[in-house]
Amino acid sequence: MEIRFTQLQCRSSSVMMDIEDWLIKSHQSWGVFSTEGDLGALLGKLLTQQPPDKTWGYSGQLSGLEHSQVALVSLHEQQQLLEDILEQDDSESLGYIDPKTTVYGVIFAQCNDDALTHRLLAQLDLTRLSDSQFTQLSTGESRRVMLARALATKVPFLVLDEPYAGLDVAHRQALSQYLQLLSQTVQMLVVVSREQDMPDWIEHVALFNHGKLDSVMAKSEWDNHPLITQLTAQSGQQSEDMLALIRRHRHTPTFTNPVFQLNNGRVAYGDKVIFSGVNWRINNGVHWQVKGPNGCGKSTLLGLIFGDHPQCYSNDIDIFGKKRGSGESIWEIKKHIGMVSSALHLQYRVNCSALDVIVSGFYDSIGLYQQPSKQQVAIATEWLAILHMSHLSKLSFRQLEYGQQRLLLIARAIVKQPTLLILDEPYQGLDYLGRRLIKNALELIAKEHLTQLLYVSHYQEDSLDSIQHFIEFVADEHQGGYRAVVTNA
Numbered sequence: 395m396e397i398r399f400t401q402l403q404c405r406s407s408s409v410m411m412d413i414e415d416w417l418i419k420s421h422q423s424w425g426v427f428s429t430e431g432d433l434g435a436l437l438g439k440l441l442t443q444q445p446p447d448k449t450w451g452y453s454g455q456l457s458g459l460e461h462s463q464v465a466l467v468s469l470h471e472q473q474q475l476l477e478d479i480l481e482q483d484d485s486e487s488l489g490y491i492d493p494k495t496t497v498y499g500v501i502f503a504q505c506n507d508d509a510l511t512h513r514l515l516a517q518l519d520l521t522r523l524s525d526s527q528f529t530q531l532s533t534g535e536s537r538r539v540m541l542a543r544a545l546a547t548k549v550p551f552l553v554l555d556e557p558y559a560g561l562d563v564a565h566r567q568a569l570s571q572y573l574q575l576l577s578q579t580v581q582m583l584v585v586v587s588r589e590q591d592m593p594d595w596i597e598h599v600a601l602f603n604h605g606k607l608d609s610v611m612a613k614s615e616w617d618n619h620p621l622i623t624q625l626t627a628q629s630g631q632q633s634e635d636m637l638a639l640i641r642r643h644r645h646t647p648t649f650t651n652p653v654f655q656l657n658n659g660r661v662a663y664g665d666k667v668i669f670s671g672v673n674w675r676i677n678n679g680v681h682w683q684v685k686g687p688n689g690c691g692k693s694t695l696l697g698l699i700f701g702d703h704p705q706c707y708s709n710d711i712d713i714f715g716k717k718r719g720s721g722e723s724i725w726e727i728k729k730h731i732g733m734v735s736s737a738l739h740l741q742y743r744v745n746c747s748a749l750d751v752i753v754s755g756f757y758d759s760i761g762l763y764q765q766p767s768k769q770q771v772a773i774a775t776e777w778l779a780i781l782h783m784s785h786l787s788k789l790s791f792r793q794l795e796y797g798q799q800r801l802l803l804i805a806r807a808i809v810k811q812p813t814l815l816i817l818d819e820p821y822q823g824l825d826y827l828g829r830r831l832i833k834n835a836l837e838l839i840a841k842e843h844l845t846q847l848l849y850v851s852h853y854q855e856d857s858l859d860s861i862q863h864f865i866e867f868v869a870d871e872h873q874g875g876y877r878a879v880v881t882n883a
């Protein structure tokens with residue numbers, strides 16, 4: 395497919411894209427790097443949705459495009475599919491698993507081809523999850539299903555918006571090799587916000603700066619491009635502002651040791667053991683990173699702390715000086731915890747305004763149901779300004795792009811200055827500048843002990859200097875599932 399964009403301006407309610415002239419020749423695959431703004435979402439809409447609806451539109455010329463021949467993989471699509479399944483799926487109440495909502499079913503629905511479905515399951519390391527419910531998968535597992543699902547459509551053109559997000563190191567490498575092979579038969583636009591995610595095999599790169607197509611270049615030219623160095627300085631000041639705001643309203647309570655303790659922790663679903671024999675003690679003021687491959691149980695472990703995992707009560711847990719199951723309320727625990735995760739992002743399916751999302755952090759609620767104080771609104775307003783989102787204040791959460799929603803959820807988690815801040819792959823969906831801003835701010839927060847961090851990320855470059863304690867899941871050959879190894883740097 396040969397696509398030409400001429401004098402094209404595209405906008406959704408919260409993002410703009412501006413392209414003077416861009417030619418994607420037939421059989422060419424491109425890497426797209428965007429410094430700021432969810433360009434992947436807009437490109438995805440432009441190339442796959444016809445006609446524009448009230449949520450987005452464009453002017454200018456777009457020639458050569460056949461919408462029906464393009465498929466999109468994005469975090470937004472993933473969220474949408476999960477929401478659709480959760481809304482329609484009544485299998486739990488009926489007491490059986492709907493075959494359409496298993497991993498196999500979700501892929502098969504796109505092609506009605508058993509052989510192709512099995513081939514894709516094998517190629518994307520999903521065979522052992524074939525009968526699992528799509529809604530129960532871990533972040534990295536769901537990501538691979540979304541790719542298989544797009545490939546099952548057998549279209550000749552794919553838009554892959556952040557295809558590596560949520561994947562562990564081994565799956566990132568495997569995917570890169572897989573896409574390289576695939577590029578011989580399928581045209582791709584691979585949108586990334588991390589320099590290192592730009593695939594080696596890509597020959598052409600389009601660089602967007604603040605929503606505008608800045609330049610197109612050969613991959614070799616991109617490797618030495620000065621823009622990244624220039625941008626790095628920009629996010630530093632914003633992070634300092636964020637820190638100043640947190641310092642001004644500091645009021646974090648402290649608890650006696652241990653803040654959290656898990657003895658001989660075990661989580662299993664039927665005879666499938668996720669982890670067992672896990673002993674973990676979190677003392678006051680100590681920041682931790684949780685490590686391990688996709689599906690090893692990182693989010694599950696953090697769910698035991700946050701209190702929303704159903705197996706909290708079958709485990710021996712002390713938290714904030716109380717034993718779980720001793721009559722404490724879940725809200726008493728949540729009061730001291732700020733949480734960002736894909737699961738929370740999925741739960742946040744309400745239509746409140748951007749400002750109210752941040753305010754809801756004071757009440758630990760999904761949506762806002764109480765009259766906030768003037769001070770709470772003032773603090774949330776300052777947060778919006780630091781995130782450069784003041785102009786979106788009244789826009790509904792659901793009208794925002796995935797990355798903008800994620801920034802709000804991060805602010806929501808920090809705004810009440812919790813004792814524990816749980817950040818489970820917080821950067822998912824953030825653009826380059828957004829990620830730098832949050833990472834710098836977290837580094838400063840951790841250094842000054844303004845709150846205590848529990849942190850998950852699959853990228854080495856995301857490591858925070860202030861985190862020197864690690865709990866890492868490794869495969870347990872004897873018991874099955876995973877066991878945990880605790881190390882101090």
Ligand SMILES: Nc1ncnc2c1ncn2[C@@H]1O[C@H](COP(=O)(O)OP(=O)(O)OP(=O)(O)O)[C@@H](O)[C@H]1O
Pocket residue numbers: 526530531532533534535560562663666668686687688689690691692693694695
């Ligand atoms: N209700 C359930 N029934 C069966 N398996 C489940 C259920 N809920 C979760 N799982 C499985 O538990 C495992 C651990 O999931 P978890 O989300 O904790 O992994 P993770 O380490 O956070 O992975 P990732 O790095 O991909 O985010 C996954 O293999 C997931 O498929």
